[in-house]
Amino acid sequence: MQNDTGGEEPNRREEVADLTERLVSIPSHADETAAGDAIEDWLREETEPAGATVERDAVGNVIAYKGAIDDPEATSLALVGHHDVVPPDDEQVDTNEAGEEAYVVERRDGRIYGRGAADMKGAVAAAMVAFRDATPPAGRELVFASFVGEEVGGTGARHAIEAGFAPDYALIAEGSTNYSKPDVTDVVIAHKGRRASTLVAEGAAAHASEPEAGENAVYRACDAVDVVRSLDAPETTVFGEDVQGSVAVTGMHGGETWNVIPDRCEITIDERTVPGERADLARAEEVPGVEWTVEQDLPPMGCTDGAFADATLAAAREAHATLGLDEPEHVTKPHATDAGWLAEAGTACVVCGASEPGEAHTRTESVSIDVLDRCYRIYAGLAERRW
Incomplete structure (x- = not known):
């Protein structure tokens, strides 16, 4: 040197x-x-x-x-x-x-x-x-x-x-x-870190004039969003320094036309993870018809x-x-x-x-x-x- x-x-x-x-x-x-x-x-x-x-x-x-x-x-x-x-x-x-x-x-x-x-x-x-x-x-x-x-x-x-x-x-x-x-x-x-996730809610299509004939995927997706909103964000401490993560729904898409009950709705989630801790996003799968998939997980x-x-x-x-x-x-x-x-x-x-x-x-x-x-x-x- x-x-x-x-x-x-x-x-x-x-x-x-x-x-x-x-x-x-x-x-x-x-x-x-x-x-x-x-x-x-x-x-x-x-x-x-x-x-x-x-x-x-x-x-x-x-x-x-x-x-x-x-x-x-x-x-x-x-x-x-x-x-x-x-x-x-x-x-x-x-x-x-x-x-x-x-x-x-x-x-x-x-x-x-x-x-x-x-x-x-x-x-x-x-x-x-x-x-x-x-x-x-x-x-x-x-x-x-x-x-x-x-x-x-x-x-x-x-x-x-x-x-x-x-x-x-x-x-x-x-x-x-x-x-x-x-x-x-x-x-x-x-x-x-960053974990990018997708929740997909599946339903059954029907004519919007008879909504009871189908299963509205957007409603199921909204129930899943409520689960996400109830989750605690991950947090931890490293050598006395607090590290605070976050969980946020960042996108939602469902339905293709105004007069059809949607049979599919997709939600994107951005989660900022911390060492040793992640939000319990799997809980969203307790909603019928909802599947959770991790797209990217940067540690x-x-x-x-x-x-x-x-x-x-x-x-x-x-x-x-x-x-x-x-x-x-x-x-x-x-x-x-x-x-x-x-x-x-x-x-x-x-x-x-x-x-x-x-x-x-x-x-x-x-x-x-x-x-x-x-x-x-x-x-x-x-x-x-x-x-």
Whole structure:
């Protein structure tokens, strides 16, 4: 890790910013291959000569290892990100000098603008440079991983886990900046998951002039909605921090024409889950003719190792103190991340990254260069710390 007081510091700060711009410029909403190529090439050039191992798996995940790679007793810490992004707005896309599609990248007022700058190529760049620079303690394997498919349900993380990716600890570099107070990068120790469900009520059609001849599926659906409304939202506590979930009916469709008793009605439900708790939506099936189906279940995350959570917070506080900033805190996050999949597989996780609320997925998406530098310090500091 470079000395905070040495002359190299501005070069490292600029390196993280330049690498962020390079990654952000590469389209990766429909195909992550080119972005993965850039990450893999940089890691091979910058870290393999010093003994790191760089891999690219079948789905495009880029994973690198250094430190106690061959020690079966070593503990492993992973710095984790993703290089896919949501589709850009029209003004975020242009062509480069070669006539190829490229994302528009601008640097102004201390920020980098472009699709994926906040979510989350800036933090990926900071983690890449930290991985290269940090010297892990004896008995520690340091891992860098950038996954594909995070924006579409964590397909890359799930593939890696199924193939044996199982770090003991992981810092997922999703956004945690400005959560407890302005201009701090906090440490998330728990986040919500998301379970998307469908209730389908079946009935029997009849002419609307003789409603008693049928079985109104909309009425059955309304009875099921009443059950959902009566359920308690999931809630829990992680290291003293409250995590409050929610359950909400978000859509209802039944009937095709005004003079026919509907024989089918569909309800959609958005549930924000918390570690270890979910709403008892199966109770809706007590209504005759109603069937409950889970369409998507993104798992929540709750850190399972207090020493790791405290070590990450200590690294974050050291970085903030060096820069003369207020102290960060342990916080919770409302959004699901790949930390949920890793936690479900047994990895102790925290989330800490540059993105601020309201930046991701917007047409004006941007990230602060100061915060990227701060994240580099946190990641490298944690990678060199014992706990």
